[in-house]
Amino acid sequence: MKTWYCVTSSFDDRGRAIAAITATKEAEECPESTYTNTSRKDIYNDWFGSEEEAKKWVEQARCA
Structure with missing residues (x-):
C-alpha cells in the first residue's frame, strides 16, 4: 500500500487562491x-x- 496526499485548492472569482493538504489515503x-x-x-482535489x-x-x- 502507498500513502497518497490530497491537496484541495480553491480559486474564487476575485482571484484569491487557498490551498492545503486536506487528506491522506492508503491505496495501491x-x-x-x-x-x-x-x-x-x-x-480542485488533486492527489500526489x-x-x-x-x-x-x-x-x-x-502564488497563483
Whole structure:
C-alpha cells in the first residue's frame, strides 16, 4: 500500500487562491482527482504520491 496526499485548492472569482493538504489515503493506485465549479469559486482535489510533491503544489497554488 502507498500513502497518497490530497491537496484541495480553491480559486474564487476575485482571484484569491487557498490551498492545503486536506487528506491522506492508503491505496495501491492513485485516487481520482476531482473538480467542482460553484457560482463563486472553482475547487480542485488533486492527489500526489509524496508529501513533498503535495507541499510544492500548495505553494504554487498560493502564488497563483
